[in-house]
Amino acid sequence: MTDHGTAIRLEACAKTFANGVRALAPLALEIAGGETVVLLGPSGCGKTTTLRIIAGLEVPDPGGRVLFDEDDVTVLPIEERNIGMVFQSYALFPNMSVRANIAYGLRVRRLDRNAIDARVDEMMAMMDIAELAHRRIDQLSGGQSQRVALARAIAVRPRVLLLDEPLTALDAFLRTRLRVEIDRLLRGLGITAVYVTHDQAEAMSLGDRIVVMNEGRVAQVGTPRDIYYRPATDFVADFIGTINRIRGVVRGDRVECRAGHLPWSAGGGGEIEVLFRPEDVTITAPDDAHLTGRVVSSFFLGDRTKLILEGFDGREVVIETTDRREFGPGTEVAFRVDADALISLKG
């Protein structure tokens, strides 16, 4: 494996399917060598189409180009692109043992037997599946299957690794576990990886950068922190994490609203919508507070308590607190919001 993985560049890649459906508006995307980019979005947003264009399973509409480093691979079929791919359904071959599955790509490349054996052993040791070598595919659990699929994809030393919702078919417990393993694997290999998911937690924890997509377009590209703290659009703000929205009027250094006021330093005037995350609040005494609401429901989550409050121009507000008190329904809660954490999309 090279130290600097292959860079990927998409130029004006659009995709219109035979039935006339436009899956992807012209998209430009640069992925640096060794970077892990996550394509995130709801189903039908074009993320899988984008991945399949990079893989060579779909050809972009005329005018689009796909480059691996400086090689134009637009017209190369998938089998000639030297990629590794991991599928949601694993796509392991049921007619072969685990070992034969991992060796498949090496056999296709006509490596000599010793080289294949050595590489397969190395892969199985790395993925910790040596004891499964002679199992049949239908004797594997979901987690084991995905490890085999990863080993199979990496065995051929691909230029880029493409993962299409690899954890979606697993239960929550395994998903978290394999997410950690995949993270370690990608960093260890230094390989360029493109990872498709609709799960924001996966995207945040794995991606060097996240490409949030919606309705065939890129909504925002940025690091997980950019996306979370500085969402560019309403869609991104709502899609990633929980966000509260308060309407008010700017008066000097504060935004006046029905339930109180919020600090404001960005200037401007008139009506405004201010957004903040549930964890950016602190519960305080009423005379010290920015906003006051009444508890509708309260969920104790162990490390924190999640409160759903009403009393804000129709919309409920969700806040999280590490305060150990119990807040029953109907309780008045007064809180402050960190001035730095306030987001305004139309400011």
Added chain:
Amino acid sequence: MRRPWLFYTQLAFTLSVCAFLIVPVIMSMLAGVTQNFFIGIKSGVTPRWVFEVWDLYSETIYLSLLIAVTCLLVTLVLGVPTAYVLAKKSGRAARVIEEILVLPVAVPGLAIALALIVSYGGFRDFRGSWAFILVGHVLYTLPFMVRSVLAVLSSIDFKTLEEGAASLGAGFWPRFFGVVLPNIRSGILAGSLMVVTLSIGEFNLTWMLSTPLTKTLPVGLADSYASMRLEIGSAYTLVFLIMIVPLLVAMQILGSPTKRVAKVETDGDGSKPASMTGSRIDD
């Protein structure tokens, strides 16, 4: 333990239906080894009629086997790729072709035979050869091969399997022979047995297409019923059953081709309980 009367009624009913179906077969088989059918089994048991059948009709048996095997080869070469292409195409045209393929099963064999004679009967050498019968058999059995392979293809996610193979560098031919074919083996096997069994037993078509020099087993059977002693006709039936029953048994053992495949599929999609227990034990 007392069983309710309903149980005994059902048992009696089932047994009488079975008897209704099986008694004629047993009678026929017995007749084939009886010295004189009109006197009955007490006239003695003899293998004589079976030998006589062999002397008179072994040609038809060989021809039937030859046609069945050739028919199988042809339906394999035509049917498996057809099923593959039909499974790959999702459009309406593919579904229409699928339906058209079943037509020969619905049209009476005699009508197919007539159509073949009208179309190709003028080619004397072809008309007189067993290849003429073969064409009829292929027409008649091809839908069964295609259907059987198609059923397995649509029960496995072969498109993703192929994409997986392609992502690992395999071109079309290695993918088709190394990944697609082995995973639809059960469908091909079931289809093959069906084709061989149907071909060996086919009478309607064959009777019209055959000539005195190209008689298959069922045509010979009709011939012997019409012109020989009843014992010889029955012995002939016995020979036919000996050939066909193992094939039927094999077909049953292979069972529904989807059984094994379905299991692979649920595991492949990561059935949640399985992955939980699996990981707890192995991780």
